[in-house]
Amino acid sequence: MAETKEQIKLKLVNVHKAFGSKKVLSGVDLEIKKGESLVIIGGSGTGKSVTLKCILGLLNPDKGYVEIDGKRLDKLSKKEQEKVRSQIGMLFQSGALFDSLNVWENISFQLLQNKKTDSEKAKKLAIKKLAQVGLPKQVADVYPADLSGGMKKRVGLARAIANNPNIIFFDEPTTGLDPIMSDVINDLIVSCVKTLGATALTITHDMASARKIADRIAMLYEGEIIWVGTVKELDKTKNPYVRQFVAGSSKGPIFVEGKEAE
Amino acid sequence: MRKKSETNIPFITPFIEFLNKLGRVVLAFFKSAGSLGLFAVETIYHCLTPPLYFKALLRQIIEIGFYSLPVVALTTLFSGMVIALQTYSGFSQFSAEGAVSLVVLVAVTRELAPVMAGLMVAGRIGAAMAAEIGTMRVTEQIDALSTLSTNPIKYLIVPRVIAGVIMLPVLVLIGDIIGICGGYMIGVSKLDFNATTYLVSTWEYLKPMDVISGLTKASVFGFIITLLGCYNGFNSKGGAQGVGQATTNAVVSSSILILIFNYILTEVFFAV
Numbered sequence A: 001m002a003e004t005k006e007q008i009k010l011k012l013v014n015v016h017k018a019f020g021s022k023k024v025l026s027g028v029d030l031e032i033k034k035g036e037s038l039v040i041i042g043g044s045g046t047g048k049s050v051t052l053k054c055i056l057g058l059l060n061p062d063k064g065y066v067e068i069d070g071k072r073l074d075k076l077s078k079k080e081q082e083k084v085r086s087q088i089g090m091l092f093q094s095g096a097l098f099d100s101l102n103v104w105e106n107i108s109f110q111l112l113q114n115k116k117t118d119s120e121k122a123k124k125l126a127i128k129k130l131a132q133v134g135l136p137k138q139v140a141d142v143y144p145a146d147l148s149g150g151m152k153k154r155v156g157l158a159r160a161i162a163n164n165p166n167i168i169f170f171d172e173p174t175t176g177l178d179p180i181m182s183d184v185i186n187d188l189i190v191s192c193v194k195t196l197g198a199t200a201l202t203i204t205h206d207m208a209s210a211r212k213i214a215d216r217i218a219m220l221y222e223g224e225i226i227w228v229g230t231v232k233e234l235d236k237t238k239n240p241y242v243r244q245f246v247a248g249s250s251k252g253p254i255f256v257e258g259k260e261a262e
Numbered sequence B: 001m002r003k004k005s006e007t008n009i010p011f012i013t014p015f016i017e018f019l020n021k022l023g024r025v026v027l028a029f030f031k032s033a034g035s036l037g038l039f040a041v042e043t044i045y046h047c048l049t050p051p052l053y054f055k056a057l058l059r060q061i062i063e064i065g066f067y068s069l070p071v072v073a074l075t076t077l078f079s080g081m082v083i084a085l086q087t088y089s090g091f092s093q094f095s096a097e098g099a100v101s102l103v104v105l106v107a108v109t110r111e112l113a114p115v116m117a118g119l120m121v122a123g124r125i126g127a128a129m130a131a132e133i134g135t136m137r138v139t140e141q142i143d144a145l146s147t148l149s150t151n152p153i154k155y156l157i158v159p160r161v162i163a164g165v166i167m168l169p170v171l172v173l174i175g176d177i178i179g180i181c182g183g184y185m186i187g188v189s190k191l192d193f194n195a196t197t198y199l200v201s202t203w204e205y206l207k208p209m210d211v212i213s214g215l216t217k218a219s220v221f222g223f224i225i226t227l228l229g230c231y232n233g234f235n236s237k238g239g240a241q242g243v244g245q246a247t248t249n250a251v252v253s254s255s256i257l258i259l260i261f262n263y264i265l266t267e268v269f270f271a272v
């Protein structure tokens, strides 16, 4: 191990993905250092979720590959891939809580299913994780259908961190929440990632959230990463695409469907 | 003589367009048949390899076996009753009323109980499975399963398919008994058969092969219903509308397949 160089935890190399004739990713290259929190920004439908799903193995890249801890995932056997990926936690855009299970069963799902923990212990752990995301233990027996949007996100977060992952993904954690709840979620993400000492990859188009969470920010546009830098660099960049996105303006070089080209 | 440009021949353009469309439909059919086949193979593979989620299996067994009992009981009861009536009115023209108990027995065990139960369960269970799994697909719950180190096919599909294959025969066996009782009730109360004679002749005509063939059919139907319910749900996309579409497809396709396989299995069992 080279000690002078920071370790690369997660690496995407020339990842391509198309659905039929529709190209979504056309050569994504990205490196995330160990313990770093990287945020990918980009418009709706630019393939941010698809990027995460390629890393998670829910989709297979058409070309290119993903490396975790320096191991190329496509070169590993299915079993080894699963083992590498089992260290990843994921908070889905919609929460994706299982509605047939109550909150604590959701949170300790992995423990209950695969490690054969007895349910009393699993529930205790779930309540501990609930406390970590700021929810009282009464919530443990509630079903997801009876939770508000913000609570669903928090429970989703508790489930994502339940197995103490080394890598954690957040897919639009603040979308659909009011600004105050968004800030609560942002704080929780920062504190959870810090507590776990995990490497975090967050997807968002909420700039306030990105500034709060990110060590570095990358911008995805037309299937490629067109810019990477720190928050400070973000404010100084001359890149017109990034500037337009950060300003949230409809005027600029970014192609917007339904808008006349200038 | 051949013309230089074929498009000049009247009717040829619409004809080619028709062929084009036909080709596309045929291709789409083989494509979905192929992906269903692969899905079936994968499901069977996971049925045969551990781990098996027992709690989920138990829940499905109760859902399919217990809660479908009322509809299956009702449909087979009335089927048995109607067969007794119809046979009597038909056979009495040939003074063969004595065959009523035989016809009821054969019709119920070989055909009516398995097909009725199959179609009823397809409507009840197949639709519910497609809707539930489809909703899980479009709300990313299936993706979430994978990220929690749980194979969605093992966790969601395998328990349902196994429960279907086991419980449909049980339902049909109960349906057999209820259907024969229905015939007996009509025979004794409306058609003035002697109760003992009717029962004794039913017992004498009873052949294991009739019941076994019906139960085998039921098992196959159970596989078809659960597999198609799960397949359509698992591959649904595009929100609520996609889930609705998946539900419809599950019921229609499994009902058609049940009738086709009913014919094929009858050939296999009874062709001379």
Ligand SMILES: Nc1ncnc2c1ncn2[C@@H]1O[C@H](COP(=O)(O)OP(=O)(O)O)[C@@H](O)[C@H]1O
Pocket: A019, A024, A042, A043, A044, A045, A046, A047, A048, A049, A050, A051
């Ligand atoms: N499974 C899929 N099949 C077909 N198209 C898909 C699929 N998943 C995503 N897409 C398409 O890829 C594009 C990018 O989607 P996504 O990554 O979800 O966008 P976002 O950046 O908003 O997260 C969208 O246009 C979407 O329609």
Ligand SMILES: [Mg+2]
Pocket: A048, A049, A050, A093, A171, A172
């Ligand atoms: Mg998305």
